[in-house]
Structure formats: C-alpha cells, structure tokens
Amino acid sequence: MLRTTTRPGFWCECWTARLDGKQPPTLFGSFDAYSAVEANNWVATILRTISPALDTASSQEAWTRLHDARIDTRRALLRREPWTVSITHVSTRITWTVRPALFLPMAHRGIGELPSCAYDFKPHRPQRADV
Known part of the structure; x- marks a missing residue:
C-alpha cells in the first residue's frame, strides 16, 4: 500500500x-x-533588508508592518489564514503573499550522479522521408 504523507506549511x-x-x-x-x-x-527579513533603500514614506510603512502589525500577522x-502585505516605492508596488499549503515529500537523491541507465538514451534523429 502506497502511503503519501503531506507536511503543512506556507507558500510565500x-x-x-x-x-x-x-x-x-x-x-x-x-x-x-x-x-x-x-x-x-x-x-520581516526582506522588509528589514530593503527598508534603507526605500523612500521615506515606504520605509516608514515597512517599519510599521515590522513592528506594529507583526502580532496581527x-x-x-x-490560524493558517492567507496573509498579504504591500508597499509602494516610487513607481513599483512590492507585494508579499503567504498562503497555507500542504507539501508533498520529495525523493532525496543522496548521490550526485544519475543512475547509469540515464545515459543509455540516444539523441532523436528525424527520419528522412525519401529513404
């Protein structure tokens, strides 16, 4: 019996x-x-990183999000509710979204090379119609 397990998280x-x-x-x-x-x-890390490069109003908005709105976030x-925050800098709007997600486990490839059978394939060569 194949059993698939998912892991809850957030897609950002x-x-x-x-x-x-x-x-x-x-x-x-x-x-x-x-x-x-x-x-x-x-x-929060991205907002802290970019805030010094933002104009004054955008930087203030970023710091308000980081401090005053952090508990609400x-x-x-x-509660696993989707969350979005946006700031505007000059002519660009930057928006972060965080949504609940279920992640499927991925197979871990412990070795750095593909199995030898992966190299058995030959390049496709189109057949000529006049042969």
Missing part, C-alpha cells in the same frame, strides 16, 4: 508590479516555510 511569494500597468506583475522570489514563525520571518498565520 514576493511580486513586483509597475504602477503604470505597462508590464505584468513579476514573481521576484518564493519560499516554502514550514511554520508560521518561519513565514513571518521571511517577510502572526495571529493570522497561526
């Missing part, structure tokens, strides 16, 4: 979007967190 994404709408939003980065604390820390994540 960071998106950037130009405010003029001339380009579609771009996925800047993603992270799989296995606890509410880990998900919260991922966003943690409560939402502990």
Whole structure:
C-alpha cells in the first residue's frame, strides 16, 4: 500500500508590479516555510533588508508592518489564514503573499550522479522521408 504523507506549511511569494500597468506583475522570489514563525520571518527579513533603500514614506510603512502589525500577522498565520502585505516605492508596488499549503515529500537523491541507465538514451534523429 502506497502511503503519501503531506507536511503543512506556507507558500510565500514576493511580486513586483509597475504602477503604470505597462508590464505584468513579476514573481521576484518564493519560499516554502514550514511554520508560521518561519513565514513571518521571511517577510520581516526582506522588509528589514530593503527598508534603507526605500523612500521615506515606504520605509516608514515597512517599519510599521515590522513592528506594529507583526502580532496581527502572526495571529493570522497561526490560524493558517492567507496573509498579504504591500508597499509602494516610487513607481513599483512590492507585494508579499503567504498562503497555507500542504507539501508533498520529495525523493532525496543522496548521490550526485544519475543512475547509469540515464545515459543509455540516444539523441532523436528525424527520419528522412525519401529513404
């Protein structure tokens, strides 16, 4: 009998979007967190890292999120509720999303090489129609 076990966690994404709408939003980065604390820390670390480069209003907004809203964020994540925060810097909106997820276990390949049978395949060569 095949038994699949899942592991609860959070799927975290960071998106950037130009405010003029001339380009579609771009996925800047993603992270799989296995606890509410880990998900919260991922966003907090990025906000702390980029805040010195932000304009004054955006930097203040980031620090407000880091300090004043942190308890609300943690409560939402502990209830396994989706959570989103956005800040705007000049002409770019940066949005972090954290959603509950179930992760499937992946097979761990302990060796650095593929099994020898992986090298038995020959490149495909199209057949000529006039032969």
